[in-house]
Amino acid sequence: MSLARIRFNKRSVIVTWLISYISVLLIPIIISGILYAAAWHVVESEVNRANNSALEQMEQAIDNSLRGIERLSLEIALSKLVTGFMNTVKPLTDSDYYDLVSIANDLRVYQTANDFIEQIYIYYRNSDTVISTRDHTNSRMLFEKIHEKDGMSYEEWAKFFEKPYIQEYAPITFREDGHSVKAVMYAKSVILANPDHPGAVILFVIKDSKLLDNIPSTSDKTSIAVLDKENRLVASTGFESRTDFLDYDKLSGKNGMFISEDSGKRAAVSYITSGSTGWKYISTIPAELYDDKMKYMKKLIYASVILSLIMGGLVTYLFLRKNYNPINLLIRSFSVKSGISFHEGSNEYGFLQDALNNTFAEKEQIDRRLHQHRDAIRSHFLQGLLKGRLEQNVPIHESLAAHDIRLASPYFAVLLFHIEHFGKFEIDEYAAPEKVRMLHFIIMNVAEEVIGHHNQAFITEVDNMQACIINFGTDPDSQELKRIAEQVKSFLLDHFHVHLTVAISGIHQELYGIPSAYQQTLAALEYRLVMGSGEIIGYDDLPSSETVRQSSSYYYPLPVEHQLINFVKSGDFEKSSAIIDEIIEINVSDASLSVPLAKCLMFDLISTLLKTMDEIGTSSNNRALIVKTDQIDRLMSSSTIKEMKVQIREVLSQVCRFIQEDRGQEHNQLSQQVTLYVKSNYSEENLNISMVGDKFGLTPSYLSKQFKAQTGEALLDFISRTRLEEAKRLLSLQVLSVTDIAKKVGYSDMNTFNRIFKKFEGITPGKYKDIQ
Known part of the structure; x- marks a missing residue:
């Protein structure tokens, strides 16, 4: 099967491999993209770091100069000559004019001390006098020289000086030689001890050009702006107009960087915040600078991606052919040997799985059959x-x-x-x-x-x-x-x-x-x-063969047999049973009795018992009772001497009982005697059927049968009921504990007493005592 024949078969394994190889091929491409993004981030970080460094230098220079002006304003405010003129009123006297000249001379000294200052004004509200380093004038003339913006009225401008206390910076338009120049004004009030006195205001004018002289040398395409806390543009360079991103509230945080539009072009905006004045120092760089720095990196990335696609595609094709040939041969071999045809368009792995499953299923079936047998x-x-x-x-x-x-x-x-x-x-x-x-x-x-x-x-x-x-x-x-x-x-x-x-x-x-x-x-x-x-x-x-040869017979002499017959005829169960035990004990304890001799002994004992039963069977009633029992059948089917001994004792017991019944009616009173004995000895812990049988010389089984035949109740139940009647009597007296009562009626085990009491009365002794 060639690649050309299966390239459109979506279920073929080669399609899965192709997707896998393409996925692997995408890894270096993705890595290249990640490297490009990382490089862009590095370049962006470096540019931002450089901008922040320049802005920090500008911030430090301007803040230092502004702090010098603030110190200078404090010195002027403390001058006695300056504060003394605040009490002057119109019209001015010659002495007042002299003071004007003196104050102007002092202002020139202060101006000379700080090249950062363009002009110094002192506005005295009391006399509406404005003193500068050059001359003196009034507030209206000062308004003509400095005001915040075009179109601003004198009244609006005068409201600035009506504040009780002034200490702030404000951007202004300064007129010089008939031209308007952007500048920054620092105003500080001079107040006497009397708060109701109008006082004076010291005004420092700083040209925008001198303020921006503190900007470090950067790219020609870099634009700088300074915003104060009132979102006023204090100074700027490179901005044709105020753009949307020059907004104090939008520049959150102490510093940052973002991409925005500037005059229809993308620009990287970096900013920091002054810790002393709260001004925002803003720098913008065209995004083209990033692209210029990334062009070489882009070329490398594109070259690596194209090379990866070409080389990866070629290697993918070669490995697809190489890896598919063994699969193709394996499928054909499976198809021929297993008899399962491979349909074009099927999945090769699915075919192999089906073929292997069939093979394993047949093997499991064979193994299962073998395991069963x-x-x-x-x-x-x-x-x-x-x-x-x-x-x-x-x-x-x-x-x-x-x-x-x-x-x-x-x-x-x-x-x-x-x-x-x-x-x-x-x-x-x-x-x-x-x-x-x-x-x-x-x-x-x-x-x-x-x-x-x-x-x-x-x-x-x-x-x-x-x-x-x-x-x-x-x-x-x-x-x-x-x-x-x-x-x-x-x-x-x-x-x-x-x-x-x-x-x-x-x-x-x-x-x-x-x-x-x-x-x-x-x-x-x-x-x-x-x-x-x-x-x-x-x-x-x-027993060894030698021992067996020496012992060619077993012990069962005729005198002993006659004695056994006589005891049976007399109904003496004890003596007849003792003779049987003696015969078996002598033969078995000898340890030389062979299996054939043991069988002969069993046959002899059984035949003796049968002959005796035949002789004593003169009474048809007794004979019928003996014949109806199944002891004879069990006796004949005995498989061991011990088993035969037990069966013989059973038969002897029944035969002797019949004989005793024929001789007198004493056994008719058996139930009465047993009843009296039980009622007299119910407190004995060992009182049971065997103990009662031993008392009357009867086997437990025979005694149980006779007692039930005469009274209709099992002997063991009668013993239990006799004890429980006395126990109930003692419980009703509420004197003794349940444990003591159990011992008095013959129960040493409390669990046995509870079980039997609940069996006959339906409740436990403790509950019975509680309800009495």
């Missing part, structure tokens, strides 16, 4: 490893690597976890499938956590049990296996009430020893028939 595949591999069924065509190390299994050592052992009771996961005596899977998951995670980082654990489900292959990271230790089994078993029991039987194999070397280890765990698990469920059974703890 990974656990099942890995579990199948571990099951084959345990049972010794591995694929012969695939090397074992490749299979391990495929399932991400890295072995730490050549030593292995196997733990087998069998769930005896599902605890919190139990639902109607059977665990739901999803909860079984959840429990297996918990066992797997707990085992991995307990095994720790030093050893590795590989867990899988085998025949509805959890098998754990342990690969030792350090030296193998059989005690470590028992510690792991104990911690897993305890954790599940404490947190989930799950009962486990854990079988432990011996320690084997190499992977080919794992099937042998698994068979050892199966053998150890089978031995729970003898040891009972919920135990930790190690293969090394099983």
Whole structure:
């Protein structure tokens, strides 16, 4: 794809690059503009600084001269000759004329002392006499010589001298040799001790030309102006007329600079303010001077901009071609291999993103499918490893690597976890499938956590049990296996009430020893028939083959069997139960009973019990009751000797109870005896069903069933109600505290007392006591 074919395609990546390159190219152009602006600011600052310097020199010179005039006016005002003439009135005498000449001579001396002064006048109001260095005259003649502006009347001019006290500067027009000359007049009143005396006014006239002689030499095009506080133009040079910017109020601040129009041309105006007189000293320079100084800089800036555009455009074109060729080749390659066509006018990056997204989506889909089946595949591999069924065509190390299994050592052992009771996961005596899977998951995670980082654990489900292959990271230790089994078993029991039987194999070397280890765990698990469920059974703890060969039978002689039958027939539960316990204890404690012999023993005990029940079943009523119970079914399905022992005791208890009922009616009074016993011993903390059963020689379950059958109320509820009746009585007396009452009725734990009281009465003991 060439640049010519895509130059009008707005979506193409080359357009984006072009815009980016142009943006980069604009940076030096912008920098050049910034440099030009900075240079202009520098030139402007330098010109302003030079103007301010000249204005400050002019300000200092004029202010110094004006301060000299003010000092001179003070000296004149203190002259006795000048002040003495203020009392003179018309007509003047010869003596007065003499004083006039003397004062004129003094004024000439003062004028000579300061070249800055053009003329000095003293105007005496009392005699309307004006004395100068040359002659004397009156106020009207003085008006003809000096006045503020053309067209001003004498009356308007005279009002200036009517002020009580005068000390100020004022611009005037001074007539000299028939010509009008711009000048500045400084007027200062001379006042005697008597404030009602008209006094005199000293007038100093300063030509505009002499005032502006203090201006330093500047450009011929520079114009200077001086404004007083009353916005009067005191002096100026270079201004043909007064412009709009010569306004005192507009010139705010002590100094400043701005651009304005002067005679239709742009001009830079600089100004400062005098600290003593408050006058504004103003300087204007044509803006052309800035342009003259910036012409060379402009040429350089324009040259750099043009050169940047030419060179940048050429480099942009070359890099566009160079950078676009790999993208073009990559797009064509993707289009051919992925089967996604690239449409002219599309964005190249968008096409690449779509192609990569499709590729990643397919990869994620494949990975997701593999992940879904990974656990099942890995579990199948571990099951084959345990049972010794591995694929012969695939090397074992490749299979391990495929399932991400890295072995730490050549030593292995196997733990087998069998769930005896599902605890919190139990639902109607059977665990739901999803909860079984959840429990297996918990066992797997707990085992991995307990095994720790030093050893590795590989867990899988085998025949509805959890098998754990342990690969030792350090030296193998059989005690470590028992510690792991104990911690897993305890954790599940404490947190989930799950009962486990854990079988432990011996320690084997190499992977080919794992099937042998698994068979050892199966053998150890089978031995729970003898040891009972919920135990930790190690293969090394099983009776040796030599011991098994020496013990070819089990303890259950015929005399003992006949004795058991007789006790059962007589209804003696205690003695028959004691014989069963003795038989099982002798066989199990020997530690040499094999699993087959243990099964034979179980069959013998069950058959004895069944034969005895058949013999005592002469009463059809009793036989029907026995047949209806489900103890026989549970007895036949017992998986361990201990479980069988519990079931036999249950059956014996029921059989003996039936026999005792046939022999007399003493048990019909059982509920009455239990009631009396409970009412007599309700204050005992240990009073419970087991304690009552022990009192009457009955099992707790049998006693509970009989009491409920005869009274319709559970024995445990009857005990609680008996205690609570006494507690309510004591609470109503308002004598003892709730804690003391709880102890008196047999509750040592206050929380238990509160819970049971609220269960039966609906409120707590404290509230019950408050409402009594």
